[in-house]
Amino acid sequence: xxxxxxxxxxxxxxxxxxxxxLATLFIGLGWTMLTAICAGVIAFLLGSALGVMRTTxxxxxxxxxxxxxxxxxxxxxxxxLFLWFFVLPELLPKGIGTAIKQMTPPWASFVPAVIxxxxxxxxxxxxxxxxxIQTLSRGQGQAGTALGLTLPQSYRFVLLPMAYRIILPPLxxxxxxxxKNTSVALTIGLVELTAAARSMQEFTFQVFEAFTAxxxxxxxxxxxxxxxxxxxxxxxxxxxxxxPANVGGGGH
Amino acid sequence: MGGFDFNVIERSIGYLxxxxxxxxLALTGMAALGGIxxxxxxxxxxxxxxxxxxxxxxxxxxxxxxxxxxxxxFWFYFLVPYIGAWIVGSPRPIQVGAYASSVITFTMFxxxxxxxxxxxGIQSVSRGQVWAGYALGLNYWQTMxxxxxxxxxxxxxxxxxxxxxxxxxxxxxxxVLSITDFLGAASKIAQRDxxxxxxxxxxxxxxxxxxxxxxxxxxxxxxxxxxxR
Numbered sequence: 001x002x003x004x005x006x007x008x009x010x011x012x013x014x015x016x017x018x019x020x021x022l023a024t025l026f027i028g029l030g031w032t033m034l035t036a037i038c039a040g041v042i043a044f045l046l047g048s049a050l051g052v053m054r055t056t057x058x059x060x061x062x063x064x065x066x067x068x069x070x071x072x073x074x075x076x077x078x079x080x081l082f083l084w085f086f087v088l089p090e091l092l093p094k095g096i097g098t099a100i101k102q103m104t105p106p107w108a109s110f111v112p113a114v115i116x117x118x119x120x121x122x123x124x125x126x127x128x129x130x131x132x133i134q135t136l137s138r139g140q141g142q143a144g145t146a147l148g149l150t151l152p153q154s155y156r157f158v159l160l161p162m163a164y165r166i167i168l169p170p171l172x173x174x175x176x177x178x179x180k181n182t183s184v185a186l187t188i189g190l191v192e193l194t195a196a197a198r199s200m201q202e203f204t205f206q207v208f209e210a211f212t213a214x215x216x217x218x219x220x221x222x223x224x225x226x227x228x229x230x231x232x233x234x235x236x237x238x239x240x241x242x243x244p245a246n247v248g249g250g251g252h
Numbered sequence: 253m254g255g256f257d258f259n260v261i262e263r264s265i266g267y268l269x270x271x272x273x274x275x276x277l278a279l280t281g282m283a284a285l286g287g288i289x290x291x292x293x294x295x296x297x298x299x300x301x302x303x304x305x306x307x308x309x310x311x312x313x314x315x316x317x318x319x320x321x322x323x324x325x326f327w328f329y330f331l332v333p334y335i336g337a338w339i340v341g342s343p344r345p346i347q348v349g350a351y352a353s354s355v356i357t358f359t360m361f362x363x364x365x366x367x368x369x370x371x372x373g374i375q376s377v378s379r380g381q382v383w384a385g386y387a388l389g390l391n392y393w394q395t396m397x398x399x400x401x402x403x404x405x406x407x408x409x410x411x412x413x414x415x416x417x418x419x420x421x422x423x424x425x426x427x428v429l430s431i432t433d434f435l436g437a438a439s440k441i442a443q444r445d446x447x448x449x450x451x452x453x454x455x456x457x458x459x460x461x462x463x464x465x466x467x468x469x470x471x472x473x474x475x476x477x478x479x480x481r
Binding site for chain 1: 315318319320321322323326327330331334417421422424425427428435439448449452453455456459460463464467
């Protein structure tokens with residue numbers, strides 16, 4: 001096989017004439033992480049709200065929450081991003097639509113990517129939150145009511161603190177999924193890590209160096225996130241409480 | 253924006269489904285079949301007591317699960333020609349084409365996820381059954397093939413199908429190789445006729461209807477299996 005390996009390529013100037021290829025990849029990683037963090041905040045807040053809604057005794061709130069989850073789980077992420085990027089500006093009033101389209105380059109793809117990934121991941125987070133609350137024994141909520149707590153109070157002080165602790169392991173894999181899913185935003189022009197590796201491959205023809213570097217970076221990020229979450233799990237653990245293993249089931 | 257033009261869907265419906273959806277379904281089917289077979293072998297390797305069997309399988313599964321599918325698609329698109337050349341002993345990379353490459357990619361990628369499901373499935377069959385198989389004089393492959401795997405598959409059918417629905421949605425990512433799958437076809441029409449809004453909304457609707465219908469089926473199946481067990 002005649003493939004010319006050239007690992008020194010990382011220290012050569014990239015196509016933008018300002019950074020080396022190595023720096024380009026790390027700038028890509030920066031966008032990956034920024035997108036994942038912003039989308040993660042949306043997903044966590046909205047997902048928690050939806051998850052709580054789906055465990056309340058109010059039938060309509062449950063239905064609304066279920067409808068949201070079904071809608072966002074059954075449309076491919078790529079199509080959802082296209083809807084936010086291409087379709088939404090056309091459906092909004094003309095002034096706002098044009099303003100969105102005229103945002104400067106990174107933001108024009110960054111904002112739809114964050115919204116799309118955030119709302120998509122919220123559906124998955126809400127599944128975990130709901131499962132976490134439902135694994136707690138019904139007595140816990142009833143004890144809250146017996147103590148004179150209102151429904152919001154018993155969620156805030158009794159149910160959610162335990163539920164979040166139980167679902168930390170599945171939330172870890174959701175965090176990883178979110179970081180990996182940011183790569184889909186390259187289709188709407190966000191130059192995150194995978195896109196940076198792809199542009200390096202296109203300009204230098206050093207295909208395997210570029211993809212190897214990106215792969216290694218993703219693995220390292222993976223290890224860091226897993227260890228951070230493990231540390232978080234330990235530091236918030238309630239002594240003596242062993243949560244039910246494997247909430248949510250599923251193969252991955 | 254000049255009003256909607258839903259005629260564009262009517263005009264292109266043949267192309268969308270005959271070209272696009274056919275490829276999407278074919279890719280989903282082939283990758284699911286290949287992925288389940290290869291994933292089951294991986295799961296058996298991971299559960300092996302020989303470290304030289306379990307370590308490579310574990311490494312492969314963890315590698316595939318820690319990088320994005322898009323990066324895997326790019327990897328295989330460029331790697332498969334070199335592997336092909338190595339297999340047939342050709343001095344230069346062979347032509348594989350986007351279609352074959354996408355089938356190989358999805359099979360290899362999904363195998364990692366199916367293998368995790370099958371591993372759980374194999375572990376859900378009690379060890380006593382394996383010993384009973386050995387006690388009857390069956391060898392490893394006979395025990396696996398006639399005692400463990402049939403039950404493992406049965407227990408895991410709902411989860412395997414759910415994973416296949418995810419696979420069906422993930423195939424839309426072949427868009428980056430400019431393949432005419434369902435989304436690729438919709439996007440080509442959208443750009444040719446300047447009808448992004450109508451085409452992407454329609455694509456979302458079709459994906460939703462298919463995935464939602466399948467997930468209802470899975471739920472029903474789950475209930476059926478739950479009663480029998």
